[in-house]
Amino acid sequence: MHGAAHRDRTAFRSLYDASSPKLYGLALRILGRRELAEEVLQESFVAIWHHAVDYESALSAPMTWMTTIVRNRAFDVLRRTRNDDTDTIDGAALESIADLAATPAERLQMSREAQALADCMATLEERHREVIGMAFFHDLSHSDVADKLTLPLGTVKTWIRRSLARLHSCLSARGAA
Incomplete structure (x- = not known):
């Protein structure tokens, strides 16, 4: 990483070869x-x-830093392709949960609890994340969420209940619940 920060193409190639798979x-x-x-x-x-010079080894391991970049970009593409595929999805609901596209430096500035919540939210299935976001971050009723997503009310309630249980388990495992 140090070599890449100093624009050493050979070092960057080695970094790529070691981490790209x-x-x-x-x-x-x-x-x-x-x-x-x-x-x-x-x-x-x-x-x-372009950002290797910004990498701070005291904050995370190089692979952790690069994984965060790939993960965030993948979620960006997933949201973009999903929004292109259908108009029924409220992309703002996903974005309001946590800025999954935040740079590693921005994520490090989040409070420990917010980062734990964002990480746990990312483990949920996308539709479940969307339902939780609409219900809790946009303050929509279960009925409103069901109407917006054209889902049965029972499905929305079940997804919310199961997602909250998963979030609680994830946060408890991280010591943030």
Whole structure:
């Protein structure tokens, strides 16, 4: 990482060779499509090259920092493609939960609890995250959420109940509940 910060192309190539398979796998798991995962990996390494000078080893390991960049870019693409596919999704609900596209430096500025919540929210299925966001961050009733997403009211209530239980478990495991 130090070499990449000083624009050493050989060091950056070594960094790429060592980390790209794992980072590509992460992007592929999030997106489920090879072409999108390849796009995210390329964009991420461009960002890594440009921001390597900003990397602070005292705050995180290099792989953690790069994983965060790939993860955030993958979620950006996922939101963008999902919004392109359907008009029934309230993208603002997802964005209001936590800024999943925040840079690693911005995420480090979040409070420990907010970061734990954002990380736990990211483990939920996207539709469940959306329902939680609409209900709790946009203060919509369960009926309003069901109407907006054209889902049965019972489904919305079940998703909220299960998601809250998962969030509680995740936060408890992190010591943030």
